[in-house]
Amino acid sequence: MPRSGPSYRSTLRSKTNKQRLERTVAMSILRTQSVHASHTSVLRRALGPGALIALGIGAIIGTGIFVLTGLAAAQHAGPALVVSFIMAGFACGMAGLCYAEFAAMIPVSGSAYSYSYATLGEGVAWLVGWLLVLEYLFAAATVSVGWSGYVVSLLRQIGVHLPDTISQSPFTRVEGRGIIATGAILNVPAVLVVAVITAMCYSGIKQSANFNTAVVTIKVIVIVLFIVFGVSCINVANWHPFIPPNEGPGRYGWDGVGQAAAIVFFAYLGFDAVSTAAQEASNPQRDMPIGILGSLIVCTILYIAVSAVLTGMVRYTELNVSAPIAYTLDQYPSLGWLSFLIKIGAVAGMTSVILVMILAQSRIFLTMSQDGLLPGAFSRVHPNFQTPGFSTLVTGTVAAFVGGLLPVNILGELVSFGTLTAFLVVCIGVLILRKTRPDLKRPFRVPAAPVICTLGALSCGYLIYMLPTDTWIRAAVWTLIGVTIYSLYGYKHSVLNRPVVRKTVSRG
Numbered sequence: 001m002p003r004s005g006p007s008y009r010s011t012l013r014s015k016t017n018k019q020r021l022e023r024t025v026a027m028s029i030l031r032t033q034s035v036h037a038s039h040t041s042v043l044r045r046a047l048g049p050g051a052l053i054a055l056g057i058g059a060i061i062g063t064g065i066f067v068l069t070g071l072a073a074a075q076h077a078g079p080a081l082v083v084s085f086i087m088a089g090f091a092c093g094m095a096g097l098c099y100a101e102f103a104a105m106i107p108v109s110g111s112a113y114s115y116s117y118a119t120l121g122e123g124v125a126w127l128v129g130w131l132l133v134l135e136y137l138f139a140a141a142t143v144s145v146g147w148s149g150y151v152v153s154l155l156r157q158i159g160v161h162l163p164d165t166i167s168q169s170p171f172t173r174v175e176g177r178g179i180i181a182t183g184a185i186l187n188v189p190a191v192l193v194v195a196v197i198t199a200m201c202y203s204g205i206k207q208s209a210n211f212n213t214a215v216v217t218i219k220v221i222v223i224v225l226f227i228v229f230g231v232s233c234i235n236v237a238n239w240h241p242f243i244p245p246n247e248g249p250g251r252y253g254w255d256g257v258g259q260a261a262a263i264v265f266f267a268y269l270g271f272d273a274v275s276t277a278a279q280e281a282s283n284p285q286r287d288m289p290i291g292i293l294g295s296l297i298v299c300t301i302l303y304i305a306v307s308a309v310l311t312g313m314v315r316y317t318e319l320n321v322s323a324p325i326a327y328t329l330d331q332y333p334s335l336g337w338l339s340f341l342i343k344i345g346a347v348a349g350m351t352s353v354i355l356v357m358i359l360a361q362s363r364i365f366l367t368m369s370q371d372g373l374l375p376g377a378f379s380r381v382h383p384n385f386q387t388p389g390f391s392t393l394v395t396g397t398v399a400a401f402v403g404g405l406l407p408v409n410i411l412g413e414l415v416s417f418g419t420l421t422a423f424l425v426v427c428i429g430v431l432i433l434r435k436t437r438p439d440l441k442r443p444f445r446v447p448a449a450p451v452i453c454t455l456g457a458l459s460c461g462y463l464i465y466m467l468p469t470d471t472w473i474r475a476a477v478w479t480l481i482g483v484t485i486y487s488l489y490g491y492k493h494s495v496l497n498r499p500v501v502r503k504t505v506s507r508g
Contacts, residue, residue: 049290051209056274056295058212062353064267066346067146070324077260078244079311084260089300092268094456095423096296097446098430100289103275104443107284110367111275112422119429130482134418136361140354141403147350148189154343169407190403198396201358204385215352222345227305234312262466271296276360285443365391373490413471420460427456
């Protein structure tokens with residue numbers, strides 16, 4: 001083609017316009033939101049530091065400690081489960097410090113989504129928000145399945161037998177065979193508990209927080225009783241070999257300890273849920289760091305003690321059961337009374353986890369909607385209850401549907417992927433904002449930030465790497481769905497687009 005004439009100029013203009021469009025899209029995806037953009041609360045401020053710590057403990061202690069500990073010990077780490085909990089706790093501690101700095105500085109309900117928006121840009125923020133759905137919404141579904149298992153066991157002890165067709169998941173994953181049908185119709189108890197808790201979350205934050213505090217008290221007492229009475233039953237021979245010889249990828253040895261850390265990381269899920277209550281905290285700048293770090297410290301101590309006692313009371317190979325703590329106590333007739341209490345504590349513990357997860361996810365939907373990345377219905381606040389009503393109903397409905405159909409192992413690994421990715425981004429975000437906005441007031445500062453943030457990011461990255469391959473595949477599919485939604489809706493409707501639209505209209 002000649003380098004002159006109408007045809008050449010038309011082609012050149014077309015190419016130039018295309019390049020401009022590509023640059024505009026790239027800049028739009030990387031655009032950040034002011035850290036002061038969403039400080040005005042539309043929700044009721046009713047939570048002090050004690051309620052926030054209880055909220056964190058309520059979210060953390062649940063399926064992870066009552067269900068996944070046994071599976072992680074039996075299949076991956078053996079007695080070195082203690083080390084796995086320390087590894088996961090270390091990653092959470094680093095991330096927790098980063099969350100505390102952000103939560104005090106940007107006291108909004110969006111958690112890692114809002115922090116990413118202020119540091120890494122809208123595109124990354126959307127992906128983090130989409131992955132947080134895996135953390136909170138899928139966590140509520142995951143825990144509802146564990147809740148169902150313990151309730152069915154309790155009912156069986158008092159002579160009430162629910163048929164498997166309405167108390168188990170219709171699908172399960174079998175190694176070497178993939179996902180298969182179980183013959184069940186629906187896990188009805190899992191659906192019912194989510195429905196009841198959704199109604200409670202819909203009716204008000206104060207009522208939900210009071211209920212959560214009562215339930216947290218019950219489950220902490222039960223766990224402390226297990227530790228105190230279990231210590232006298234420890235047989236140190238059960239701790240040998242402390243790290244069983246490796247039998248293949250992810251099965252014992254240090255490889256198994258690492259994979260167990262990635263799995264039991266689910267047990268720490270929840271401390272970041274405290275940050276989603278920022279708009280309902282009485283004094284967020286002071287109380288958010290206390291709630292986040294306080295709940296994390298308490299739960300880490302309890303987890304290490306429980307895992308040591310659990311693997312000391314019985315051989316780790318016996319713990320491949322759905323209720324490992326109850327099973328362990330059943331081996332000691334003198335502690336039969338405690339077995340029943342443990343099941344009650346497990347039910348109470350998982351109830352509070354579902355509650356906090358639904359509270360957290362509904363408030364993230366609220367924040368994303370306020371930013372224009374989700375439809376406006378998600379930001380509606382109930383005029384009487386002052387709760388994000390529509391977001392709460394959507395969260396509860398989807399969680400009930402997913403929990404009624406899928407098993408705990410598939411859901412738990414997806415939740416860990418979403419959580420770890422959010423933590424990694426928060427650790428990086430603190431360093432970026434320290435560089436780009438050193439002038440910002442920081443009521444809480446991460447000590448030795450370059451070291452702690454880097455260690456936190458690397459720890460979370462390592463645990464993501466240790467997750468099974470099929471989890472990566474499902475997470476990739478989930479991410480692709482999220483990118484599609486952002487491309488078709490979020491990018492066009494972002495609040496950051498609105499000033500541009502107004503200017504265009506004024507010229508016309």
